[in-house]
Amino acid sequence: MNFKSYKHLALFVGGTLFGSAGLKLLASDDAKKVYTHTTAAALRVKECAMTTVNKVQENAGDILAAAKEINEQRAAAKAAAEEVVPETVEAEAAQV
Amino acid sequence: MKFKILHECRNRLRVQAVQPRMTMDQADRLDSYLQRLPGVTRVTVHDRTCCAVICYSGPRADLLRGLAKFSYETCSAEDAAAVHSGRALNRAYEEKLVGLVVGKAARSLFLPSILNTAYTVVRAVPYVLRGLRCLLRRQLRVEVLDGASIGVSVLRGDYPTAGSVMLLLRLGELLEEWTHKKSVDDLARCMSLNIDRVWLKTGEEEVLVPLSQVRVDDLVCVRMGGLIPLDGVVAEGEVMVNQASLTGESTPVAKRPGSQVYAGTVVEEGECVLQVKQQSGSGRYDKIVSMIEQSEKLKSTAESRAGNLADKLVPYTLAGSGLVYLLTRNVTRALSVLMVDFSCALKLSMPLAVLSAMREASAYHATVKGGKLLEAIAQADTIVFDKTGTLTYASPVVAQVVPFGGRSEADMLRLAACLEEHFPHSMANAVVQAAKERGLSHEEMHSKVEYLVAHGISSTVEGEKVIIGSAHFVFEDEACTVPAGEREKFDALPGEYSHLYLAIGGELAAVICIADPLRREAAAVIRTLRRLGVSKTVMLTGDSERTAAAIAAQVGVDEYHSEVLPEDKAHYVTAERARGRTVIMIGDGINDSPALSAANVGIAISSGAAIAREIADVTISASSLFELVGLRRIAAGLMARIRSNYRFVIGFNGSLIALGALGILPPASSAMLHNLSTLGVSLRSMTNLMELPESLEALAQ
Numbered sequence: 077m078n079f080k081s082y083k084h085l086a087l088f089v090g091g092t093l094f095g096s097a098g099l100k101l102l103a104s105d106d107a108k109k110v111y112t113h114t115t116a117a118a119l120r121v122k123e124c125a126m127t128t129v130n131k132v133q134e135n136a137g138d139i140l141a142a143a144k145e146i147n148e149q150r151a152a153a154k155a156a157a158e159e160v161v162p163e164t165v166e167a168e169a170a171q172v
Numbered sequence: 173m174k175f176k177i178l179h180e181c182r183n184r185l186r187v188q189a190v191q192p193r194m195t196m197d198q199a200d201r202l203d204s205y206l207q208r209l210p211g212v213t214r215v216t217v218h219d220r221t222c223c224a225v226i227c228y229s230g231p232r233a234d235l236l237r238g239l240a241k242f243s244y245e246t247c248s249a250e251d252a253a254a255v256h257s258g259r260a261l262n263r264a265y266e267e268k269l270v271g272l273v274v275g276k277a278a279r280s281l282f283l284p285s286i287l288n289t290a291y292t293v294v295r296a297v298p299y300v301l302r303g304l305r306c307l308l309r310r311q312l313r314v315e316v317l318d319g320a321s322i323g324v325s326v327l328r329g330d331y332p333t334a335g336s337v338m339l340l341l342r343l344g345e346l347l348e349e350w351t352h353k354k355s356v357d358d359l360a361r362c363m364s365l366n367i368d369r370v371w372l373k374t375g376e377e378e379v380l381v382p383l384s385q386v387r388v389d390d391l392v393c394v395r396m397g398g399l400i401p402l403d404g405v406v407a408e409g410e411v412m413v414n415q416a417s418l419t420g421e422s423t424p425v426a427k428r429p430g431s432q433v434y435a436g437t438v439v440e441e442g443e444c445v446l447q448v449k450q451q452s453g454s455g456r457y458d459k460i461v462s463m464i465e466q467s468e469k470l471k472s473t474a475e476s477r478a479g480n481l482a483d484k485l486v487p488y489t490l491a492g493s494g495l496v497y498l499l500t501r502n503v504t505r506a507l508s509v510l511m512v513d514f515s516c517a518l519k520l521s522m523p524l525a526v527l528s529a530m531r532e533a534s535a536y537h538a539t540v541k542g543g544k545l546l547e548a549i550a551q552a553d554t555i556v557f558d559k560t561g562t563l564t565y566a567s568p569v570v571a572q573v574v575p576f577g578g579r580s581e582a583d584m585l586r587l588a589a590c591l592e593e594h595f596p597h598s599m600a601n602a603v604v605q606a607a608k609e610r611g612l613s614h615e616e617m618h619s620k621v622e623y624l625v626a627h628g629i630s631s632t633v634e635g636e637k638v639i640i641g642s643a644h645f646v647f648e649d650e651a652c653t654v655p656a657g658e659r660e661k662f663d664a665l666p667g668e669y670s671h672l673y674l675a676i677g678g679e680l681a682a683v684i685c686i687a688d689p690l691r692r693e694a695a696a697v698i699r700t701l702r703r704l705g706v707s708k709t710v711m712l713t714g715d716s717e718r719t720a721a722a723i724a725a726q727v728g729v730d731e732y733h734s735e736v737l738p739e740d741k742a743h744y745v746t747a748e749r750a751r752g753r754t755v756i757m758i759g760d761g762i763n764d765s766p767a768l769s770a771a772n773v774g775i776a777i778s779s780g781a782a783i784a785r786e787i788a789d790v791t792i793s794a795s796s797l798f799e800l801v802g803l804r805r806i807a808a809g810l811m812a813r814i815r816s817n818y819r820f821v822i823g824f825n826g827s828l829i830a831l832g833a834l835g836i837l838p839p840a841s842s843a844m845l846h847n848l849s850t851l852g853v854s855l856r857s858m859t860n861l862m863e864l865p866e867s868l869e870a871l872a873q
Contacts, residue, residue, distance in 0.1 A: 130221045
């Protein structure tokens, strides 16, 4: 006999084994426990990912708010500086 | 309750509740508690991270004290909000969105390319099938173009392009579905039942009880203009009921003893006693949702036009692609043209723009029941105001009680309060309030009470006919007389108040003078509206000529009419519409409802009569009339945005087609650019149209 027919025989035997014992193993309670734990872990991963996304969103919001405040403060400081200049000009004009 | 401050900025605070996890219910409670704290402008609570972001305008110390006092047990969320807050919906869609993006990234990074390709092919099949089905029905619509571009990419072996096109299409669809569901959800929540007390009939008496204490088979009394609180069967009386909030049709239905009435419908005429058959209505929420979905008001004409245009452009795109192939004999160039279609951008971004505008309007405490109405508000050139409750605060006060015929002030006020307390009119409330302040208690000493719209109330007390109402009703309709010798007292009545006349047995017994202060911002609002393009402002009121003239001069309306009956208000509005003007009507009482339905857009004050709220297309909370200005600017902004969307979509995609036809852009790039621009336009349509102003008065600028 040559190796090719061995290969076919091996595939046939493997298939029968899988169909009878293998499926039973996959559907057994122990296997179910494995599936449940895996699914639970996957859901935890999902929750963790969503929480991370939320955290990133919140931090982005913080940064945006702080940046806006910085700009506002600079604009206010600039406006205050510009107000001083006309006042001094008027004071000088009054003196003259 | 302990909180930790995570980030602080001027007027913005982010705190984290010190607890391992937060349920959605707890998040809702925290949200409603924080929103009720004084000085807080905006609150967002994230249940996953147990964080709350608070924007405030008052002193920081007060806010911190309010936070420290919070605890979940003592704070109970409002029933409706707790049951149907949008939090669960948002959560589900956020997960879908993140899942889509992360899934795509994970697949392209980790999955072996064979599996990736197989996955892409499998996902492409539904799109291609949908396109084919459309073709078989001899319709050339957007699905055909989508199917064509994806199918062609797969056939060419260009799997990354097919994958990215599908991702962007799915993102767009998800965004639209989310926004649509959220809008309908928000709208339904606003339109849900929110009455808390009803008149329970026990024996021969009526008692005001909270809604939660009503049981099945109890008898509840509902009068004209009132809202039917629970599902039931009519036990006594005949009424005309407006079931617009349930079925969408505005013609009233007659109900006789034995017929079924539904929660949330409004009694237009008559009064009845109904026997409660179902205790609380959460089924009503679902009914409202289905009604909104089916209503045609939700979709604006601009949206439908965009959708039709999108479908009409499909054959041109296909033809253009074919033309390029014929002219250049270059398949790549033809494909570059095929990948670009105006259509999906138009179909996606327009509904998003309209729905976002409706959401933005709710930030101004206005509930807009459909996209068509925003269009009408933008085009309106006439605004008709009701006086009481709209231009004036809805809280008039009794200034003086002038008794006639030797009777005492206290008795007359007591009698008036006893009659007036049954009716939801602001003048009635003033009388009842004045009696309460003077400590005058009034048991129900009258028999059947009859209310004649815009005229007055009549009843019988101890055998004598008692009527209370306007001058027209008391003197002309019922022919009552001033007691002998008191003519001068009558003529000397102060003129700046509104007068309520009380007559017993055909003779004038007392005149109640009611002061109705004008809203501070009324004149400024009318000026601003005029500047925003409303050419005609009108005031219609049932009040006397004297008071109406004074108010009109103060407020600055272009036209006013006094002593107007409800039907005349409706006639006026219809006449204006017949002249080709677009009319907005604003009112709050029962007597405004015919005019509200006759106008292009009917706006009701949410604290007014139930029937006005149900019939109107828009409800505003009217803590300040500047909300009207906000509405108008949002509507104008929406129209501008729709136009700019058109320009951008057609311009950008047109240039993409030109570049593709010239061979400068390969199909992958043109597909990518087209889809990114579509997503970009859609996302931008979802942003706010105006910056949220510091205070409503700032809208006057």
